[in-house]
Amino acid sequence: MNRVVITGAGTVNALGGNVQQTLEAMREGCSGISPLEFRDVDRLSVKIGGQVRGFDGARHFNSQKIALYDRFTQFTLVAAREAMEQSGLIFSGELAETAGVVLGTAAGGINTWDDNFRSVYEDGKNRVHPLVVPKLMNSAATSHVSMEFNLQGPSLTVSTACASSNHAIGLAFQMVRSGMTRAMIAGGSESMLTFGGIKAWEGLRVMSKSACRPFSANRSGMVQGEGAGVFVLETYVDAKVRGADILAEIVGFSMTSDASHIVMPSKHGAARAMRGALLDAKMDVTDVGYINAHGTGTSANDKTECAAVVDVFGAHSDKLMISSTKSMHGHLIGGTGAVELLACVMALRDGVIAPTIGHEIADPDCALDVVPNIARNAKVKGVVSNAFAFGGMNAVLALKGV
């Protein structure tokens, strides 16, 4: 069994165009949530989101390439380049033949679907661009990452709604740990801030029209974000031999299924996933100093998640910190776990715990230390990152500092 470490990280999200900007914003407790800007937004009742501003694909890709890249693929590639540059890893020879990429997304190329449905249904056109299919497929981002970095081993896209990224990172972790491969790229991406995407979410009536306030008694629902988070995973030994800068060690992963309801979460499924990750990591509950919560800002999630934490951590739940960075970058759906892993790395590496912003009134059903509004300096040994998806798919990662 190999020890598995992260040696590169990259991101694009509403808080910043790279990891440094994102972590700075988290430290400062900044909000990336603002009025949405896209066609027909006036026909929506939900008009806010964690939209990526000032992202110009043409700055990163030539016109030939960009014809193939949906916005979710563009975010992924920019984040992957940052992660690869940081890691310094080069995929060649035997390593290239065995290394791969696992990415999560829920809606894949929904911008491309949206634009082309408009074109044929609304505008009555009878012809679409010839590359619509390879642009919109959920696995497009994964394929383009494999091509750009010469990854010829196990590569796939995982789609488990809001848990997609955690599942993707967890699977890549297991592949490296088991010795199936020595290195993997993993993470996730989402770009669902389109008229059709938000219109669909409006229907569920769980979206806030004002702000994302996880664990706050006056919460009014979730706020969507967009972006990507990508990581380079490799064996501890390889990273040491290369002299790479190790950001953190992934030590445990667990997946469970509630097998109960298509939208309502279950305390038992969430608790089993957290317990499973600790068991897999051979960590005691007291080793965990910080939990990056799923923390969507819906009452269903927040109350269930806090109850599950108390179930698993018992008396120690009063000593640990738990925060939801969705309050700042919004809920990136299939990409969310990847961006949230950055907060976990920051906790382990820099000793800074990202806050839950927008927290105004304590909720007795969420009576944990939710690090309200202001980041905190604290030394933590181990962290846990939760992702609990619609349909009861749960994926929890456990990490340690190196």
Added chain:
Amino acid sequence: MSIKDKIIVIIAEQGLLDVTDVKLEATLDDLGIDSLGVVESIFAIEEEFDIEVPFNANAPEKSDFDISSVGSIVVAVEKLVAEQI
């Protein structure tokens, strides 16, 4: 059909019930309608009466739309329909 009767039809359909089993004093929970059923019922009401129902599934009790019983829904919809005219 009156607003009340139309709402009873919508709720009966959602709960897979006979319209005669939907009493005004019943709660949606009594009728076996869960949170998803509530959201679907409200959608059906919006479509039927062409109104916007102010309802947030995160905090149903804090919404301006009272769904505590079939009767309260009828009253709330009558008010919204009247406001629209």
